[in-house]
Amino acid sequence: SRRSLLGMGEPLANFDNTLAAVKRINKELGIGMRRITISTVGLVPEIRKLAAEQLQVTLAISLHAASNEERSALLPANRRFPLETVMEAAREYKQVTGRRVSFEWTLIDGKNDDVATARRLGQLIASSAPGSHVNLIPLNPTGGFQGGPTQRQATARFVDALRPYGIEATVRVRRGIDIDAGCGQLAERAAATYEQEAATPAEPAVLLRE
Numbered sequence: 001s002r003r004s005l006l007g008m009g010e011p012l013a014n015f016d017n018t019l020a021a022v023k024r025i026n027k028e029l030g031i032g033m034r035r036i037t038i039s040t041v042g043l044v045p046e047i048r049k050l051a052a053e054q055l056q057v058t059l060a061i062s063l064h065a066a067s068n069e070e071r072s073a074l075l076p077a078n079r080r081f082p083l084e085t086v087m088e089a090a091r092e093y094k095q096v097t098g099r100r101v102s103f104e105w106t107l108i109d110g111k112n113d114d115v116a117t118a119r120r121l122g123q124l125i126a127s128s129a130p131g132s133h134v135n136l137i138p139l140n141p142t143g144g145f146q147g148g149p150t151q152r153q154a155t156a157r158f159v160d161a162l163r164p165y166g167i168e169a170t171v172r173v174r175r176g177i178d179i180d181a182g183c184g185q186l187a188e189r190a191a192a193t194y195e196q197e198a199a200t201p202a203e204p205a206v207l208l209r210e
Helices: 011-028 044-053 068-074 083-097 115-128 152-165 185-199
Strands: 003-005 036-040 058-062 102-107 133-138 168-171
Touching (some): 003 011, 011 036, 011 044, 036 044, 044 058, 152 168
Parallel strands (some): 102 133, 133 168
16 A cells, blocks of 8 residues: 655645654554655755655655756746756755655646657756656646647657666556546646635525524
8 A cells, every 4th residue: 555645735835744644644554654655846945854854755756847947837836946956855865765766747748748858857867866766647637727648659759768868767547537536636626616615605694583
């Protein structure tokens, strides 16, 4: 059994509670630290703080682009913590904990799924955080983004382009798409429900008298 802390907001922005949750999952559910993953957009001070805890959890960093310009367009947090500092923190995490870091890469058709981009990613990881793993995630459809998932052949080419850099890549299986339960879809649905409820006038209070 595995547990992942992701898709519910930034775990490392809620560091103390995340740490407490991880320890409870380990102690009360009996799930080993190495089978617990914490995902982050790359909050550098918190990554270093997590490394100092030496919990042996897997650190997964959402990357999605191999240049600061492209990544900042997708993840505003990159303007605060640019790629250079994120990669340095990832390298330090492995040095301190001995645990391989995973980089999350959402494949978007025609945006970041070509061979040239894969090679830039390979060069970035090989030079800055060698020995890391890449999780490739086909984009899930959401109303707020018009991009589509990468096709199977393009995904295979992307994986092949990473191999010369000594990088192992795993393509994540998409689940729950038909019920809007895939990554990013639940948050979108929850936000839509919240907005709808906020826009609905409250029923007038009825005062009951005997």
